[in-house]
Amino acid sequence: MGILSKLCLICFFCSLYGLRSVVSLFIPEDRLFISCGVNNEIELEDGRLFEPDLGNSNVDFSAKSNSIVSNPELSIPIVYRSARVFTGTAKFTININQVGRHWLRLHFYPVENDKYDLKSALFSVVANGITLLHGFSFSKLENSSPLLKEYVIEIGGSSSEKLVLTFSPWSTSSVAFINGIEVVSVPDGQFDFSVIPIPSRPEFVIPTHVALETVYRINVGGSLLTPKNDSLGRIWIPDWPFLLNAASARNVSEDPRWIKYPAGASVEIAPNWVYATAQEMADANVTEQKFNMTWSFGVERGFNYFVRLHFCDIVSKALNTLIFNVYINNHSAIDTFDISSKTMELSAAYFVDFVLNGSTVSDQILVQVGSANQRNFPSNAILNGLEIMKMSSSTDSLDERFTAMPLSSKVVPKRKRHVLLITLVSVGAFVVLLLIIAAIFFAFSSQKKKPKQYRAWLSFQLGISDTKISANSFASTAASLGLGRVLAFSEIRDSTKDFDESLVIGVGGFGKVYKGVLDNGDEVAVKRGNPKSQQGLLEFRTEIEMLSKLRHRHLVSLIGYCEELNEMILVYEFMAGGPLRKHLYGSGLPPLSWKRRLEICIGAAKGLHYLHTGAAEIIIHRDVKTTNILLDENFTAKVADFGLSKLGPTLDQTHVSTAVKGSFGYLDPEYYRRQQLTEKSDVYSFGVVLLEVLCARPAINPSLPREQVNIAEWAMHWQKKGQLHRIIDPHLVSSISMDSLRKFGETAEKCLAEYGSDRPTMGDVLWNLEYALQLQEASTQSIIEDNSANHIPEIPGWIARVESVDSDDIDVVSTQEYDATNSTGVFSQLMNPRGR
Ligand SMILES: *[C@@H]1O[C@H](CO)[C@@H](O)[C@H](O)[C@H]1NC(C)=O
Ligand SMILES: *[C@@H]1O[C@H](CO)[C@@H](O)[C@H](O)[C@H]1NC(C)=O
Ligand SMILES: *[C@@H]1O[C@H](CO)[C@@H](O)[C@H](O)[C@H]1NC(C)=O
Numbered sequence: 050m051g052i053l054s055k056l057c058l059i060c061f062f063c064s065l066y067g068l069r070s071v072v073s074l075f076i077p078e079d080r081l082f083i084s085c086g087v088n089n090e091i092e093l094e095d096g097r098l099f100e101p102d103l104g105n106s107n108v109d110f111s112a113k114s115n116s117i118v119s120n121p122e123l124s125i126p127i128v129y130r131s132a133r134v135f136t137g138t139a140k141f142t143i144n145i146n147q148v149g150r151h152w153l154r155l156h157f158y159p160v161e162n163d164k165y166d167l168k169s170a171l172f173s174v175v176a177n178g179i180t181l182l183h184g185f186s187f188s189k190l191e192n193s194s195p196l197l198k199e200y201v202i203e204i205g206g207s208s209s210e211k212l213v214l215t216f217s218p219w220s221t222s223s224v225a226f227i228n229g230i231e232v233v234s235v236p237d238g239q240f241d242f243s244v245i246p247i248p249s250r251p252e253f254v255i256p257t258h259v260a261l262e263t264v265y266r267i268n269v270g271g272s273l274l275t276p277k278n279d280s281l282g283r284i285w286i287p288d289w290p291f292l293l294n295a296a297s298a299r300n301v302s303e304d305p306r307w308i309k310y311p312a313g314a315s316v317e318i319a320p321n322w323v324y325a326t327a328q329e330m331a332d333a334n335v336t337e338q339k340f341n342m343t344w345s346f347g348v349e350r351g352f353n354y355f356v357r358l359h360f361c362d363i364v365s366k367a368l369n370t371l372i373f374n375v376y377i378n379n380h381s382a383i384d385t386f387d388i389s390s391k392t393m394e395l396s397a398a399y400f401v402d403f404v405l406n407g408s409t410v411s412d413q414i415l416v417q418v419g420s421a422n423q424r425n426f427p428s429n430a431i432l433n434g435l436e437i438m439k440m441s442s443s444t445d446s447l448d449e450r451f452t453a454m455p456l457s458s459k460v461v462p463k464r465k466r467h468v469l470l471i472t473l474v475s476v477g478a479f480v481v482l483l484l485i486i487a488a489i490f491f492a493f494s495s496q497k498k499k500p501k502q503y504r505a506w507l508s509f510q511l512g513i514s515d516t517k518i519s520a521n522s523f524a525s526t527a528a529s530l531g532l533g534r535v536l537a538f539s540e541i542r543d544s545t546k547d548f549d550e551s552l553v554i555g556v557g558g559f560g561k562v563y564k565g566v567l568d569n570g571d572e573v574a575v576k577r578g579n580p581k582s583q584q585g586l587l588e589f590r591t592e593i594e595m596l597s598k599l600r601h602r603h604l605v606s607l608i609g610y611c612e613e614l615n616e617m618i619l620v621y622e623f624m625a626g627g628p629l630r631k632h633l634y635g636s637g638l639p640p641l642s643w644k645r646r647l648e649i650c651i652g653a654a655k656g657l658h659y660l661h662t663g664a665a666e667i668i669i670h671r672d673v674k675t676t677n678i679l680l681d682e683n684f685t686a687k688v689a690d691f692g693l694s695k696l697g698p699t700l701d702q703t704h705v706s707t708a709v710k711g712s713f714g715y716l717d718p719e720y721y722r723r724q725q726l727t728e729k730s731d732v733y734s735f736g737v738v739l740l741e742v743l744c745a746r747p748a749i750n751p752s753l754p755r756e757q758v759n760i761a762e763w764a765m766h767w768q769k770k771g772q773l774h775r776i777i778d779p780h781l782v783s784s785i786s787m788d789s790l791r792k793f794g795e796t797a798e799k800c801l802a803e804y805g806s807d808r809p810t811m812g813d814v815l816w817n818l819e820y821a822l823q824l825q826e827a828s829t830q831s832i833i834e835d836n837s838a839n840h841i842p843e844i845p846g847w848i849a850r851v852e853s854v855d856s857d858d859i860d861v862v863s864t865q866e867y868d869a870t871n872s873t874g875v876f877s878q879l880m881n882p883r884g885r
């Protein structure tokens with residue numbers, strides 16, 4: 050049969066089945082499939098050919114050192130059998146034919162080999178300025194099966210006209226690797242439809258510079274679709290693992306050939322296989338059905354999400370008879386939706402795009418459809434397909450999760466022992482003397498009630514966690530990248546009603562802190578430098594630069610600054626919940642549940658872990674305490690007040706030698722004996738915070754009998770006897786699980802170890818707290834089933850509730866500063882010794 054007759058035959062079938070509209074007309078300009086570390090072209094099961102990465106005319110590869118590992122294990126797909134491994138930063142520069150959005154797919158699999166342990170390799174990947182993976186490692190995942198990450202990023206536009214992919218090992222002892230790379234053009238307009246914000250706001254179009262990462266792509270009611278069934282190489286997975294109540298739904302399907310694509314829809318949006326299957330409400334012909342079909346998708350919080358829902362009415366017999374509601378995260382997304390009023394025919398493809406405001410996303414996205422229960426209509430609802438994509442943050446990142454998780458490979462290589470200078474020893478003796486004097490002073494003055502302090506609002510806010518999504522604010526937040534936004538003095542003055550005294554929320558050495566409201570309605574904390582403060586312009590600038598290096602969900606963030614008219618003003622996000630301490634004791638606020646307390650500790654631990662490991666240099670907070678952990682309106686914990694922070698030891702040091710600063714009751718005894726600062730000092734202070742959270746009392750309470758004054762001593766006394774439960778907050782007694790308490794007590798005990806080297810890293814602490822949370826959650830589950838779970842039977846009768854005393858506001862500060870790194874003097878001079 051000649052080609053011509055074949056064509057005729059195809060045309061015949063096309064007209065017969067209406068197939069014309071299904072055939073893909075889009076041929077991607079760029080279609081690059083690269084397999085790393087192979088010598089010859091390989092063919093995948095789905096028929097796609099992957100070319101070798103070297104010797105490829107479109108790929109320019111540069112790396113200081115790299116090698117190839119491979120393992121011809123037949124049970125895994127061919128592209129995962131080899132990988133290129135980098136011991137230093139490596140760069141792929143990939144030429145493309147057409148600028149615009151592209152799909153970028155990265156294949157990872159820790160190929161077994163005897164040279165490198167790829168499972169524990171810890172690395173970051175950046176593509177044209179967008180952080181795709183940050184501190185990623187297979188060891189942090191549940192299993193080591195092949196991993197396909199799919200992104201949509203813009204090439205050209207504001208970025209380079211080539212795709213530049215950078216792989217960086219996390220430290221000199223780690224490596225990075227990659228198995229395969231796919232670059233495929235996205236059809237024009239694929240993501241240019243206006244999106245409906247949830248919660249409701251005016252519609253907008255997602256700017257092209259926003260990168261997307263596919264988190265879920267679901268063929269509802271159908272089976273797995275592979276690149277064989279999708280001309281754009283996408284993978285669609287079945288929905289049943291996400292369906293909350295399998296009995297509420299019933300899968301329906303139609304012959305894919307009958308699916309029509311009205312104007313606006315196309316097979317590039319989704320193949321007909323997706324529209325040809327759906328879930329409908331089970332028992333749809335019972336009248337007055339009152340339930341929703343619900344799908345739940347776990348996601349990472351802190352990002353906005355793009356959600357595309359696909360509909361195609363394959364269940365109705367007539368137009369305008371299927372009317373239902375769609376909800377996303379409990380918000381109404383579409384009310385009384387009638388697909389056929391949009392498509393004007395049955396079995397026709399239709400889709401709607403939404404953007405979910407990150408502030409409404411906790412850890413899951415719920416998609417629900419339920420009958421609108423209109424009279425005289427059958428009660429039913431359907432969903433055919435669903436895509437959820439994470440949108441890059443204002444910091445151009447798509448990954449914050451991994452930084453906050455325990456790191457398996459040691460980030461900081463071993464450092465050489467450092468000999469302490471004799472002069473420092475004598476200075477140390479002087480400091481100890483000062484401490485004794487301070488302690489005596491404190492013992493005498495503690496009876497006096499100090500004025501309430503809100504020093505926590507003086508916080509230095511390190512991140513730009515702004516994840517707004519209006520089209521306008523994208524532009525403005527983009528401008529603010531790096532250094533925070535420059536704000537006009539007039540704007541700040543207006544925001545604080547000309548620095549109205551009634552808006553003062555804190556006073557510190559640097560000046561006053563006001564609550565303000567910016568033009569766009571954002572509430573902020575405005576810290577205005579006192580012209581007489583010791584902090585000059587240069588330090589002010591250095592500080593902003595330092596702060597801008599760090600961004601994290603669990604560090605309070607810097608929104609902008611102003612340095613007009615000799616003013617030095619820093620503007621931070623406003624933390625509505627105030628300091629953690631206020632929620633623990635002394636303020637009459639309702640007690641927090643144990644689960645919430647654990648979540649707060651986990652949040653704060655993530656923030657500190659990031660400080661210690663997330664940036665190029667170790668940063669030691671030096672003043673970890675419950676007043677420096679702030680809560681937002683959702684009780685998300687953020688570490689604040691970096692006024693004493695210091696860069697940690699560099700590679701050839703074990704510690705930084707420095708004058709002792711910090712807060713009484715939280716101070717690491719080893720640091721205070723030896724003036725040698727390491728990140729483990731923060732771990733100690735965090736241990737005290739954990740005890741404060743558990744026992745709901747101040748770190749130091751001089752009004753108690755002597756053995757009880759210091760929480761660390763008192764709690765460790767009971768912990769060692771295995772009876773920590775005798776001194777916990779009575780509000781927790783009935784709900785805390787013994788297992789969770791035990792884990793928590795052990796964690797605090799380890800943090801408080803005498804020697805820094807015996808203390809866990811913040812990463813380990815975090816892991817243990819997460820485990821304690823799991824234990825608590827497991828026990829609440831079992832409580833529901835069986836009331837006799839392992840909870841503490843009764844409130845210990847003898848616990849004396851003592852009124853809280855604001856005693857830990859007395860801080861320890863020495864007068865001199867010996868700074869081994871010296872580059873960071875900015876932090877040390879920042880704080881006026883008074884009132885720390
Ligand atoms: C549809 O449901 C039936 C019966 O529950 C099940 O056997 C079948 O596997 C389902 N089909 C798909 C594609 O999920
Ligand atoms: C994928 O497409 C092939 C034809 O290209 C078809 O035979 C097969 O049934 C499709 N698979 C699914 C799950 O739809
Ligand atoms: C719908 O209702 C009809 C008549 O009441 C009944 O025969 C049929 O089995 C029902 N269908 C389903 C799926 O329950």
Ligand SMILES: *[C@@H]1O[C@H](CO)[C@@H](O)[C@H](O)[C@H]1NC(C)=O
Pocket residue numbers: 378379411413414415
């Ligand atoms: C939606 O509402 C349910 C029940 O009120 C609640 O359990 C769930 O957490 C809510 N989900 C979201 C994402 O708000």
Ligand SMILES: *[C@@H]1O[C@H](CO)[C@@H](O)[C@H](O)[C@H]1NC(C)=O
Pocket residue numbers: 338339340341376378379380417419
């Ligand atoms: C369906 O879910 C939405 C949002 O969670 C809720 O408001 C509505 O009451 C639910 N409908 C039914 C019938 O349960």
Ligand SMILES: *[C@@H]1O[C@H](CO)[C@@H](O)[C@H](O)[C@H]1NC(C)=O
Pocket residue numbers: 246250406407408409517518519
């Ligand atoms: C997202 O939600 C937060 C809190 O509800 C709100 O302040 C913010 O303006 C919203 N952003 C957008 C762009 O809708």
